[in-house]
Amino acid sequence: ELKVEQNPLFLSMQEGKNYTIYCNYSTTSDRLYWYRQDPGKSLESLFVLLSNGAVKQEGRLMASLDTKARLSTLHITAAVHDLSATYFCAVGGGSTLGRLYFGRGTQLTVWP
Amino acid sequence: SQTIHQWPATLVQPVGSPLSLECTVEGTSNPNLYWYRQAAGRGLQLLFYSVGIGQISSEVPQNLSASRPQDRQFILSSKKLLLSDSGFYLCAWSLVHGSGNTIYFGEGSWLTVV
Numbered sequence: 001e002l003k004v005e006q007n008p009l010f011l012s013m014q015e016g017k018n019y020t021i022y023c024n025y026s027t028t029s030d031r032l033y034w035y036r037q038d039p040g041k042s043l044e045s046l047f048v049l050l051s052n053g054a055v056k057q058e059g060r061l062m063a064s065l066d067t068k069a070r071l072s073t074l075h076i077t078a079a080v081h082d083l084s085a086t087y088f089c090a091v092g093g094g095s096t097l098g099r100l101y102f103g104r105g106t107q108l109t110v111w112p
Numbered sequence: 113s114q115t116i117h118q119w120p121a122t123l124v125q126p127v128g129s130p131l132s133l134e135c136t137v138e139g140t141s142n143p144n145l146y147w148y149r150q151a152a153g154r155g156l157q158l159l160f161y162s163v164g165i166g167q168i169s170s171e172v173p174q175n176l177s178a179s180r181p182q183d184r185q186f187i188l189s190s191k192k193l194l195l196s197d198s199g200f201y202l203c204a205w206s207l208v209h210g211s212g213n214t215i216y217f218g219e220g221s222w223l224t225v226v
Contacts (some may be wrong), residue, residue, distance in 0.1 A: 098206040098215040102155030
């Protein structure tokens with residue numbers, strides 16, 4: 001079974017600071033996803049990464065994928081309070097598109 | 113545009129009672145459909161997926177079952193709930209190919225078994 005490890009699991013950071021969340025996975029995959037979840041809510045899609053070296057940016061978030069290292073990163077630039085949420089990476093397993101294996105999530109808290 | 117709805121949003125059920133969660137997708141045809149569960153403080157785990165009417169694949173052995181009676185309808189059921197069935201259940205859909213390989217999640221259903 002495909003294993004997905006995220007770290008850190010908890011992240012508390014000050015507004016304006018930068019930080020990176022890491023996502024390692026155990027076997028080859030052709031797709032990696034990043035999601036955001038606010039408390040009690042569903043998942044919001046942030047990024048879909050499909051190829052080695054893929055880099056995508058949206059606002060203060062940037063995601064990258066290294067398929068050879070089986071590693072994805074989610075970089076946060078100049079954090080603001082609105083980014084406080086739990087962030088999940090998920091890796092595709094098998095040919096069925098939505099068959100995903102999720103990490104445990106990184107709970108991010110941004111404080112003034 | 114495509115939309116996904118699931119209900120009920122919240123329910124509290126006694127141990128041993130039945131369960132039925134329903135999910136429907138609008139605005140697309142022949143989607144892949146999925147049921148995920150999120151236990152408290154954990155990531156999501158895929159329970160079932162379906163690539164067509166009447167076609168159900170189970171990912172983990174459990175007390176639950178799924179059915180797809182219509183192309184855009186996916187139902188999660190149990191005959192007798194266990195305490196361990198408590199959690200946040202999310203329905204999701206995707207195309208088979210294309211659309212950026214995006215998977216879309218419903219609003220979720222909170223189940224508490226007491």
